[in-house]
Amino acid sequence: MGSQTVAKPRLTTSAMIASIASEGQRTEAAPFGHALVAAAERDARIVGMTADLSKYTDLHIFAKAFPERYRQMGMAEQLLMAAAGGMAKEGLIPFATTYAVFATRRAYDFIHQVIAEENLNVKICAALPGLTTGYGPSHQATDDLALMRAIPGLTVIDPCDALDTAQAVAAMAAHQGPVYMRLLRGKVPMLLDQYDYQFELGKAKLLRDGKDVLIISSGIMTMRALEVAEAMSDGSAEVAVLHVPTIKPLDEATIIEQCRRSGRLVVVAENHSTIGGLGEAIALALLKARVHPAFEQIALPDAFLDAGALPTLHDRYGISTETMVASIRRWLA
Known part of the structure; x- marks a missing residue:
């Protein structure tokens, strides 16, 4: 019996008002x-x-x-x-x-x-x-x-x-x-209400702890990071998530404290170019503090991005939950 190809639904976007919420x-x-x-x-x-x-x-x-x-x-x-x-x-x-x-x-x-x-x-x-x-x-x-x-x-x-x-x-x-x-x-x-969360200007918040990976994220990438942590809780890895809602002034003390823990891969995830955003700010803070964990960055490329449906673009540029999980598994391996 020959294999059958299941057609995926055509993805569309109302670009100006597209929702970033997942289905359900x-x-x-x-x-x-x-x-x-x-x-x-x-x-x-x-x-x-x-x-x-x-x-x-x-x-x-x-x-x-x-x-x-x-x-x-x-x-x-x-x-x-x-x-x-x-x-x-x-x-x-x-x-x-x-x-x-x-x-x-x-x-x-x-x-x-x-x-x-x-x-x-x-x-x-x-x-x-x-x-x-x-x-x-x-x-x-x-x-x-x-x-x-x-x-x-x-x-x-x-x-x-x-x-x-x-x-x-x-x-x-x-x-x-x-x-x-x-x-x-x-x-x-709406998801941070599940984590007893309170916004404080200039403060990062540890939403979830884990011994294998620390994702430091801001904006919608914190939502993605929490989804990654849940997806990898099948035994793949224990993933911690540190949410950084204030990019400037940066809560360097909390970030450095979390990055000092040995044995964890540190991944900075941001909905921004690799140039000049949260990743570079954290890398500089760690360098000045002489803290040197294994460090990776999930971010948008230094490029003019394509137009299209958001799910397709998030997959293409590595900021969807699935592509993040694949990247982190590769780095851990």
Whole structure:
């Protein structure tokens, strides 16, 4: 009897609003928008601003709740950042939303000169970080962490899920100074509530322990890391997961403490280019501390990435759960 080939379902993506949730995964709708409304109820200084992207950054929820504190700046990201800086100078706390590519590449000088150099209290919330859209290089912010880490005094946050995002919004509102946060929008996975998790600005959190592998991750890659740990709990390896939601300032003390444990492979996993992100920041911290574990990196290549369906792209570039498991098994072998 000849073998039969089972046709796989055709993968599609609605690139601008593609969900990163796996099939059947618990999600929460628009955690950023709802958290910002809650923060604004506590603090009358908070205003919401966007560059024609309220629906696609979940700011429309804030606009409905506080229309008098909402500003639609049009397709003008440089104006968005400059105006946010002006509002902050007047004592307001602007939350400015757009896509990460537009915030970092198009408005970089305005963030650098108008906001950061003046240490203004502006919160930049940037959607479609890393490879979370299938639209290709024009919309894939695979270099945003490298760019924003380079700005003095700017806090940089990469939340994992709906809980992380909501708690980070509250922390950002309480924090004095400029912040850049990678924004997860739409139906966002919810998983950190299973780990008694609480976001703390500048703090890494050990979610799961294990003696064979330590995955240090941020953003959606922490979700992937937890899936990898579960997949390898069949006896392949005991996998620890250290979540690093704050990229800058980096919790070097916790990272170094975990990496000092002997006999573990250390893998940094990030939804970002291999250049200038979490992996390089951790490698430098370990080098300075003279801590030298076996070290590998799971990250996007230093390249302009393809367009297509997200599951296909995540497999192609090594950040899906299955490809991560295969990579770690190869390194352990």
